[in-house]
Amino acid sequence: MARKKDEGAGDLDQGRMDEAMLHDLVGYQLAQAQIATLAVFYGSVGRPLDLRHVEYTVLALIKENPACTPARLAKELAVTAGNITMWVDRLVQRELVRREASVSDRRVQHLHVTPKGEALVTAATRQLLEGERKRITALSPAERALLVELLHKVATCRD
Amino acid sequence: MARKKDEGAGDLDQGRMDEAMLHDLVGYQLAQAQIATLAVFYGSVGRPLDLRHVEYTVLALIKENPACTPARLAKELAVTAGNITMWVDRLVQRELVRREASVSDRRVQHLHVTPKGEALVTAATRQLLEGERKRITALSPAERALLVELLHKVATCRD
DNA sequence: TATTGTTATACTCTATAACTATA
DNA sequence: TATAGTTATAGAGTATAACAATA
Secondary structure, three states, rough: OOEEEEOOOHHOOOOOOOOOOOOOHHHHHHHHHHHHHHHHHHHHHHHOOOOHHHHHHHHHHHHOOEEOHHHHHHHHOOOOHHHHHHHHHHHOOOOEEEEEEOOOOOOOOEEEHHHHHHHHHHHHHHHHHHHHHHHHHOOOHHHHHHHHHHHHHOOOOOO | OOOOOOOOOHHOOOOOOOOOOOOHHHHHHHHHHHHHHHHHHHHHHHHHHOOOOOHHHHHHHHHHOOOOHHHHHHHHHHOOOHHHHHHHHHHHOOOOOEEEEEOOOOOOOOEEEOOHHHHHHHHHHHHHHHHHHHHHHOHHHHHHHHHHHHHHHHHOOOO
């Protein structure tokens, strides 16, 4: 017996806890998987490049969607307008993003990455893809691609 | 043309933003999918039963792992010891969980759900499974099961 | 000395709402 | 009136570290 004397069924120190009841819940498995992916992010990109994962995502979305507006980003990331102002501010202060006034509607801004921002997000994405490939070893490339597609489908179920 | 006069490529109001660069990142797709699953949780369980999603998870893990310790929970959920004390406190105050002193090691606690806690977590799990089934309509049951298995594999890549 | 759990404290991130300036 | 964005403030959640009790 590998058990120590006082251990109950849920008290084994090795391995993971029993989760029969939670096993079929997408939300629970998502949260557990995110512990791993966030660790990969901060290990391969976040700490080396001093980027919060939201900052990286905002930067990448602006790069992929030049002239996008803060309102559009807020909707995509499901955060408030005030929040987006703060994240964009941080990127602007680091000269990774610039704000441009709209000519036709003076309430609106258009966001663009600077050359510095583009270089950073390109490097970050390369390191992140490599980090995920190296550290999420339980999935084959085909499984990774399948997982991404399934997650994408889940994401379409937003309001 | 469906575009308004001043819109750039990233400024279309309908549909999702372009994410070519982010598309293959498990971490990004996970975060996007989680927006949907958290909405399902708070709509079907969190608000109706006044439970934070961490509270639900802690309660469910204690139910599935009777006599588990706070330290074990902290490891499983990747949160600090001080944090687990707080979450367990909330559940104890609502009489959903009880602490029991270990007989062999007086530093250790064993956690159990109360009958009230068991009833709540059972109801919550039923409502959550139903909520996911009803609202994550983009996935077939088989795809849901596949997604869960892939996420499970990702979660094994911790540490 | 190391470990379990608690407490105190500060920090990060988020939500709410009032505000401006435009439309 | 409605919308885009800003600002101020409060709240939720987390991490850090010092602590007490026990091994």
